[in-house]
Amino acid sequence: MSTQQLIEPRTLKGFRDYLPEIMIPRERLMETARRVYRSYGFSPIDTPALEYLEILAGKGSDETDRQMYRFEHGGRQVGMRFDLTIPLARFAAQHIGKLGTPFKRYHIAPVWRGENTQAGRYREFVQCDFDTIGTESVASDVETALVIHDLLKAIGIERFQVRINNRQILNGLLEQLGLLDRSQAVLRAIDKLEKLGPDVVDEELQRVGGLTAEQATTVLGLCNMNGDSNELLSQLEHALVGNDSGMAGVSRLRAIIDGLQAAGVSEDRYRVDVTIARGLDYYTGVVFETLLQDLPSIGSVCSGGRYDNLAGLYTKQHLPGIGASLGLDRLIAAMEQLNQLEKPKTTADVFVPFFDADRLNDYMKLCSVVRRGGYNVEFYPDSKKLGAQLKFADDRGFAVALVAGSDELNAGNCQVKDLRNKSSEVVHWSENPQPLLDAIAKIISSSTTSK
RNA sequence: GUGGUUGUAGCUCAGUUGGUUAGAGCGUCGGAUUGUGGUUCCGAAUGUCGGGGGUUCGAGUCCCCUCAUCCACCCCA
Numbered sequence: 001m002s003t004q005q006l007i008e009p010r011t012l013k014g015f016r017d018y019l020p021e022i023m024i025p026r027e028r029l030m031e032t033a034r035r036v037y038r039s040y041g042f043s044p045i046d047t048p049a050l051e052y053l054e055i056l057a058g059k060g061s062d063e064t065d066r067q068m069y070r071f072e073h074g075g076r077q078v079g080m081r082f083d084l085t086i087p088l089a090r091f092a093a094q095h096i097g098k099l100g101t102p103f104k105r106y107h108i109a110p111v112w113r114g115e116n117t118q119a120g121r122y123r124e125f126v127q128c129d130f131d132t133i134g135t136e137s138v139a140s141d142v143e144t145a146l147v148i149h150d151l152l153k154a155i156g157i158e159r160f161q162v163r164i165n166n167r168q169i170l171n172g173l174l175e176q177l178g179l180l181d182r183s184q185a186v187l188r189a190i191d192k193l194e195k196l197g198p199d200v201v202d203e204e205l206q207r208v209g210g211l212t213a214e215q216a217t218t219v220l221g222l223c224n225m226n227g228d229s230n231e232l233l234s235q236l237e238h239a240l241v242g243n244d245s246g247m248a249g250v251s252r253l254r255a256i257i258d259g260l261q262a263a264g265v266s267e268d269r270y271r272v273d274v275t276i277a278r279g280l281d282y283y284t285g286v287v288f289e290t291l292l293q294d295l296p297s298i299g300s301v302c303s304g305g306r307y308d309n310l311a312g313l314y315t316k317q318h319l320p321g322i323g324a325s326l327g328l329d330r331l332i333a334a335m336e337q338l339n340q341l342e343k344p345k346t347t348a349d350v351f352v353p354f355f356d357a358d359r360l361n362d363y364m365k366l367c368s369v370v371r372r373g374g375y376n377v378e379f380y381p382d383s384k385k386l387g388a389q390l391k392f393a394d395d396r397g398f399a400v401a402l403v404a405g406s407d408e409l410n411a412g413n414c415q416v417k418d419l420r421n422k423s424s425e426v427v428h429w430s431e432n433p434q435p436l437l438d439a440i441a442k443i444i445s446s447s448t449t450s451k
Numbered sequence: 452g453u454g455g456u457u458g459u460a461g462c463u464c465a466g467u468u469g470g471u472u473a474g475a476g477c478g479u480c481g482g483a484u485u486g487u488g489g490u491u492c493c494g495a496a497u498g499u500c501g502g503g504g505g506u507u508c509g510a511g512u513c514c515c516c517u518c519a520u521c522c523a524c525c526c527c528a
Contacts, residue, residue, distance in 0.1 A: 013519065063526055066452080083528090115526070116452075127528060188526095303528065327528025355486075390488035405486055419488075 014123025021343035033128040036151045037106040045105045047087040053077035059086045067113040080112040084129040093314035101134025120298045120333040131323025142259030159293040163273040172246020185209040187277035229272045284308040301331045348378035351393035351401040357383035362409045373437040399447040418443045
């Protein structure tokens with residue numbers, strides 16, 4: 001044997017391996033996202049993980065610049081994408097002539113941010129983005145909210161709430177107060193209201209934002225309004241009388257709320273929340289965040305908003321848009337913490353033990369017949385003790401095993417075994433597989449309804 | 452990036468004021484059972500005590516560094 005020193009197998013901080021029990025639900029979630037996006041007519045695209053540094057740098061914020069993985073290769077400065085929105089802007093500027101507007105795309109892919117890790121925060125994670133570009137229509141605002149709602153519903157999240165705001169509202173108020181140039185600091189301070197409370201935010205508004213005590217009180221007063229979405233909007237309207245931008249923001253929100261109601265979305269699934277501001281600088285209108293009510297501390301699992309002219313840095317063509325992004329890995333981390341994540345250990349429905357070591361070809365035939373009948377079948381590769389093989393199947397969570405030794409195979413039969421209650425039934429399958437498929441279907445349907 | 456938490460077998464952890472060959476439960480593997488699993492019984496394997504350095508006659512226990520982890524800030528999916 002070699003005495004060569006072994007290299008310790010390990011992964012970088014914030015980068016993870018995905019075992020089957022996580023990868024199976026992960027793939028299922030991506031599949032669900034694709035299905036929901038497609039149900040609204042979004043089409044898939046993909047872009048490179050690596051972009052010219054000039055494409056990515058300076059587009060998000062100072063913070064995203066700092067977090068970006070960047071390096072030199074072949075004399076070129078390159079960066080790894082830290083979101084899917086900036087690459088979309090570059091993509092749109094390059095291809096919108098061919099694509100035409102409005103253009104609706106979805107993009108499910110990993111992004112990289114070199115920040116410190118925390119629960120639900122990784123350095124490599126998958127985002128499931130969808131965006132509509134080339135229109136300012138309120139219809140696309142409503143649809144974005146609807147997609148977020150449908151998506152979480154389809155994933156099976158029971159308790160979530162989409163928080164909706166419009167940056168124009170706060171900007172309108174700031175305009176009235178003569179504080180428009182402070183909007184970024186104010187929005188960031190307000191974003192912390194729920195987490196840190198009004199006192200801390202009040203202090204930050206004055207210290208960081210440079211507001212007077214009176215101004216800070218007015219801003220906080222606007223944030224503290226109570227009531228349902230409609231009442232809230234009326235109060236905001238009242239507070240913003242005479243401010244065009246603010247009023248426009250309120251009427252946008254009202255249109256979205258009306259649209260959600262018309263689409264039959266239950267009222268506790270969304271809420272107008274003036275404190276939702278979003279950190280990224282490029283949002284200019286409606287913004288969304290989605291909170292899990294059973295685990296608010298993990299942060300938003302699906303966020304987005306409207307941007308006026310995202311591609312403006314790359315093209316002279318005016319391209320407004322709106323979109324949002326599901327944080328797949330954060331959502332999975334949350335579901336895991338809440339014990340809402342099923343962790344299957346197999347992708348197959350039916351288990352076939354290698355019972356008689358001399359009859360490999362018979363098992364190959366049996367498995368093929370069942371696969372052609374629409375089931376995933378796992379055949380055990382070693383003909384060891386039957387009990388051990390059945391234990392393997394049981395540990396993996398199989399519901400059905402097809403047991404056939406020489407007696408059964410000679411007669412063209414097999415035992416269809418229900419692994420949950422140990423019962424089994426002998427079925428003849430060699431000429432007509434239908435009775436076998438029916439017996440499998442019976443067990444599988446009874447085991448899934450009992451879950 | 453800043454501050455703090457934790458790091459002992461695959462998993463969950465115990466390990467007394469530093470003292471000889473580091474333990475338990477669960478899991479894994481083998482057997483009891485040469486055509487039928489989840490119970491029971493018997494038996495077995497597995498640790499450079501996260502890694503490196505230091506103090507000491509002696510370190511899993513103390514100190515420093517490092518890596519990882521979780522939490523808070525920051526930021527965000």
